[in-house]
Structure formats: structure tokens, C-alpha cells
Amino acid sequence: MSDTSTTSASTESQFGTFDDEGNYTPREITSDDLGMSFEEAIEGTMVQVEDGQMVNGTVVKIDNDEVLLDIGYKSEGVIPSRELSIRNDVDPTEVVSIGEVIEALVLTKEDKEGRLVLSKKRAQYERAWGDIEAKKEADEVVSGPVIEVVKGGLIVDIGLRGFLPASLVELRRVRDLAPYIGTQVHAKIIELDKNRNNVVLSRRAYLEENQKETRDQFLNNLKVGEVREGTVSSVVSFGAFVDLGGMDGLIHVSELSWKHVDHPGSVVAVGDPVKVQVLDVDFSRERISLSLKATQQDPWQEFAEGHQVGQLVYGRVTKLVQFGAFVQVGDGIEGLVHISEMSAHHVDSPEQVVTPGEELWVKIIDLDLARRRISLSIKQAAEGGELAAEYREHFEVDAEGNYVQGEASAEAEAAWSEYYGDGEAAPAEAATEGTEAPAEAAAVEAPAEEAAAEAPAAEATEEEAPAE
Template sequence: MSDSVSAPEVEVEEIQLEDEGTPRVIVADDLGDLSFDDAIAQTIVRFDDGDIVKGKVVRVDKDEVLLDIGFKSEGVIPARELSIRHDVNPFEVVKVGDEVEALVIQKEDKEGRLILSKKRAQYERAWGSIEEVKEKNGSVKGAVIEVVKGGLIVDIGLRGFLPASLVELRRVRDLTPYIGKMMEAKIIELDKNRNNVVLSRRAWLEETQKEQREEFLANLKPGDVRKGVVSSIVAFGVFVDLGGMDGLVHVSELSWKHVDHPSSVVQVGDEIDVQILEVDRSKERISLSLKATQRDPWEEFASAHKPGELVYGRVTKLVPFGAFIQVAEGIEGLVHISEMSFQHVDSPDHVVEVGEELWIKIIDIDLARRRISISIKQAADGGEVAAEYQDIYGEHAYDDDGNFIGTYDYSAVDFEPETEAQKAWLADLESQRGTSASSEEDSQE
């Protein structure tokens, strides 16, 4: 009887096909000292709520994304947890095969699902870097994703708020064109507990343009006249863009006349000439004047008139000590109560009323103090009529001293009045035309 011979031990191998159809050899005892259960346990990722995990996108639907993180089941990222942007399309955020990070919101919900959030993982990562940027006084970059009340939302890994007043060096009215644009800004406020990040692009612009501003200011000198564009209007004046920085024209520097509101003089977008009044380099402020580029009406009046002349004016205001009368555009003179009549006057309204038009004589012109003294009672004595009125009647009607000596054919008068005084004269002439016509008719009868 022959001895039985045992068969030699042979390693058992299995042939498995991988997903791609490529055979892979599995050796039965390749686990070493590990049991099969232990080997399986080692393949399962361990984590807790709040942890950040990494995985591969295996499915994208309109309302959720499935992520394989090596857990016993795939994680679910709801559409609302994909991005800091509102109402996003999951297909525009991720695609199958993408590797993404996600924060564990709930290890197992009531349906046994693993709930993840991509945007919260992004948020946590972003906070760390943003806090570091803030400490180093750096800047952040991001795309504008929304226009909200009072400003813009910028995607900097989380939702950064950029107030409208801090978008540019001057306030912007329409923020819509900024949607989709990349912005670089400074962080001016950071509060993780309140999830609050406030940005300032203006601060970044001011910092990066500091050298340019310094050079711009260095080239401005008081007295220079520059062209500019009205950028904004406020109650106390207007801001003018000089092509690099804004300067302020105070309301008192807008016109030689009284200005109730700056909008009555200029409008946003108007191109105007302004004179540099003052440059404060330390505060980076530029004071401008519009009226300084225009001829002073007082200088014009003083050069064209002299004491003793007769001018025509309109009563603009009564005061206890007399009456103010406008004698030219932007020029008012005072008739003191003692110069209103040869008789004693108790109150100016006994002699004239607001809106009344009459002849007055210039007594004195004080250009330095911008004052003109005039008289009603002295006008009654006659005198030299101011040149603008001589032009109306003709030089032949006056003697060498300017006194009216002749008559005039009023029917021949035909001119376009350019001043209030000329309008008043025209009214007088038309009235006299009527009187002359009536006299001729009477004489013919």
C-alpha cells in the first residue's frame, strides 16, 4: 500500500474585473495579520459633525450633489449648500469627477443620510486667510455677485459687503454695471460671530493712487484755471472732477449773485472752468471757485459808471433805514431814508414799494466794500444819464455834460432789451408812443 501524498499548498487567486474591464489579481492571504472585518473598517473614513472632509463628485442633480468621501454611504450636498451665491444651478458649480471639500453638517439625518456643505467648508477656509490678510493690512480680490441695498456683495470665499460709498473715490449711483467684475478691496471690518465682512475699494484705490495724488496736488497752484466736470451736487456746493481728484466749489464761490441752491447754477456732468483757490496737501483737499473765472459785475459796473450819473432801477427790499434798488444784474444799491425825498420821511414805504421802478442818481461807488450809494431826491435835479440809456435815445439828444436836451421820435424805437433797466425804458417809450399818437389825433381834429 503506497503512502498517500498530500497535495502541495497553492495560493488561491481570484480574477476580478475593475470598472474599466482590466483584470486585477487578488491574493487570498494579502491581508497579513488583519482580519477581514478590520480591513473593511480601515477603509471607512472617520469624522464628526463640523469636520471638513474631501471627496469626489459622483452625481449632480438639480437639487443636490452626491459626494463620495469613503464613508459607508455617499454624502449629500443640498443645492443651497453648494455656493455662497443664491439660487445657483448645481451643474454650473461642480461636475462629476471634481474633487471638493465639504463640511459635515449632520452625520446622519432622520433619513440616514450624510449631509454636507461645500459653501461652509469654503467659508471656514476663507475666514482663516481673511483674518490673516486683515492683520497684515493686505487686500482681497473677488467677483461682484450681487447688488443689494446700500452696496455690493463680493465673493471673497464668503460674502463680503462693499458699501456703495466705498466702491469708487466718489459715490456711484448705478451699481448694476459692476456685476461680474473683479474687485480688489481692503478689509475695514471683520466679525466672525456676526458673519460680517465690510470691504472698501476706495481705501484700496486711495492707497494705490497715493503717489499719483501727491503728484497731481503738487502740480496745482492757487490762481490756476482748470477745466473740470461737475461730479456731484450737495447743499453746500459742488464737487468737480479735475481729471484725477475732486475739488469743492463752495456755494459762495459759485456765482457773484446770491445762490439759493447749487443746482440752480450747474448740473452733474457740466464741464466748467474753475480757479484753484487753495490746495491742502496734508488733507488732500482742493478749494475751487467758479465765479473767479467770471468778470466781477461790480468791477464792470464801476468801470462803466461814476457818481452823478442817472440810472434806472427796481426796488428789491425795504428796510427801516431805506430801500435797496437793483441797478444792474447782481448790483444793488442803498437809498438811505434821508435820500428818498426832500421832505421828512417816516418810513420808506411812504415813498416807494417793492417792485417799483424809478430813476436814481449814483452818489458813491465803493468797489472795495462792494457798496453803491444812490439817491431818489437828487435824481429829481437831473444830471448825466448813464451811457447805456444814451445809446437808446441817441447821442444827439444830450449836451456835452450828458444832460437830455432834445426830443425824440419814439415811434422809431425798435430794440431788444438786454437788462431789466432797458426793459423799463422800453415800457416808458411804448407808453410815450401812445401819448404822442393821442396828441396828434387831437391836433388833427
């Protein structure tokens, strides 16, 4: 009896109930607790979106040109591959994975094909701008990988595309930017313009800030006048930069050589070891001025020490001017032969006496080291005089008082042989000619009377330029 009662209760619980008269009432399976229509209930379960809204969703499919994202909308959202990353031409599988939850921005609720179009890149961009602006305001450092080399610099992924100019990558300009691809860099934000989508970074500012203490110590230990060794790090139109082992200093083009320099590249090249003198240290601007020529022998001083007024020197005509001619008498040393010192007779123009490239004897008639000026004379050289020291061992005075080249040395014979090639001896006539000075140089004739007899007396001109 008790078993039957238990079974009856169980049956009623699973299938419904019976009343006293034995009528069966099925148990209630569902109840209307929606409070709305079924269509309204379906609409209520979907996410509502608007253009420009930020949404979260799950990646459900990855194709070559797009990614599908489930955000709980009536249809899945589409992220075109170009809207996946700030990097160009990326493989979607390298950016997202199936099942990953990501943030996206609604570009349009419904395009012409009825699709919900989203952008992961622009969602990242919007989030990043807030962070970047806050860091710029606080003068903080940003960091990210270098993703591209573009004209003039690098692109750094800092949540958006930050431009790092080539001149601001290192403390000195870098020529090859390719090795920076994929490296993590730290930089300061120096320019920010959201309207123009412009972010300019400076790694150099970050490096300078971190090395300021070291740089200050280096500058304090640098003394004007001291000589330092360094390496040429960069050559520019106005000079050359030298790495002194802690900072770069500049050798201005005027301090590269005692000679005239058309371009610094003709004197030094990147990587050259050099010995330089410190000319100036600007602590406020952190700039060091250097001189290369200060560590070298001054050719003018060297010339002045080995020559005196009244001596004869051999030179080459380099330039003709209205008032005379310039003659090179040493390495980087030029003197002026005034038109009045070109000949014993009157000369209307330098072309009547000399031509550019011509070699001849001249006499030093004035030597002004302070002003770096030498006055020379062709007509006084024709009257004879004492040879400068460097010529004495090579020339002898003949019976007529002319300077002629001495006997040919073994070195001279070897030079002639090399000139004619294959180590063969020079022809007899050439060797004979080689024992005498060139026509212009061999005979510095003394008889001034003959020159005076052949030409009219020199006439003074009213418009002669100074003999310097």
C-alpha cells in the same frame, strides 16, 4: 511518466493536496485574519464625522435643489442648493460637476429625516476667513469678481461676501454700479468682524496707494493762482468737484458765482467743461480748492467802473425791510434805499412809497466797492440828475427837464411786433406808448418845490437805521 507527474502537481496546486494514503485536503480559500467581527469590520471602513467637521467627498448626483456627496459615510451627504455658493440663486450645475472632489462642512450628522447635511459654502467661508485675516494683518490686497449690486454698494466674491461701498469704488463717487457686475476688482480690507460676518472693502484705497506717486507729482506741479481747465465730475450740496486731469478739486458753493447760489446744480452740471482758478493746495490731505467765479468778471467791479455817485439808474424793488428797501440796479447788484431817502416828506414805513417788484429811478448817493454796498435815493432821483451811461442813448431831456425815451428804433418796433405775435405790427396806440418810458421811469421830474409844497417837511426820526 514525467507528463503524469507534472499534471498531478498542477492538479494539487489548483484544487488542494493528497496525503500518502490518498486522502484529499481542499486548498484554503479564505483565512480569518480580521481579528474582529464582521460588523466591526464594516464599521471600521466608514468615515466618522461630527457637526462642524470639514470633510472631502466626490459629487455623485446633482439635482435642482441639492447635490449628493460621497464622503465614505454610511450614507451620502446632502448639500442643499442654498449651501453651495455665497452667490444667491445659483444653478447647482454651475457650481459643481459629477465626479468632482470638493470640501464641505458638516452641518448636522442626522437631520429629522436621518440625512447627513453638508455645506460647501460654509467650508469655503471658514477657509476664506483665515486667508482674509492674514491679508488684513499684512495689509495686502484682495481680489475677486463683483457678483451683486446691493443698496449702497457692491458685493465682491473674495471667498466670502465682501461689501464694497459705492463711495469707495473709485477715486470719486460712481452713480451707476451696474457695469461693474462680473468685473474683477482689487481692494484693501478696511473692516473685518467675524462675529458680525462683516467684511468692508475699499477699491479707492487700492487706487490711491497705486497712484500716490502720480498724485504727488500732480500736486507739486499745481500752483496757487493759476487757471486750469477741467470737467465737472460730481455736483453735491456744498459745491462741485472738477476733474483736472489727474485729481479732483472742489469748488465750494461760495466760489461758484458772484451771485447767491441756492444749489450748485443751478450753476453747473456733471460733464460741463469749466475754467477754474486754484485757490489752495493741501498736500497733507491731498485736497485742491478751486474757484469758478475768480475766472469771471466781478459784477461789482464792473458796476463800479461804469457808474459814479450822483448818477441816475433804473432798478426794481426786491425786498422791503423796516429801515428801507433793496433795489436791484444790475445783474446780481442790489443797493439800499434808506427810509429817509424814499420821499421828501416823512415816511413811517417803506410800504407807503414802494412795493416789491416795482420799477423806478434811483440816484447813487454812495458806492463802497470794498464793502460791496450801494446807497440809493428815490427822493434825490426825483430832483433830477445825470443818467448813467447805459441809459443816455435811450432817453432824451424834454422841454420841462424830464427824461423821456427817444424815438423808437427798428429793434424796438420788431420787439413790439414779436410781443403781439405772428410778426404783425403793434397796434398804433401800443407803438406810441412804446416810444415813451414807463410811467415810473419816463419822467424823472426836477421840480423839488412842488414835492415840498404837496407834503409836510421831512421829519427826522430818532431810530433810523444807517443809510447803508
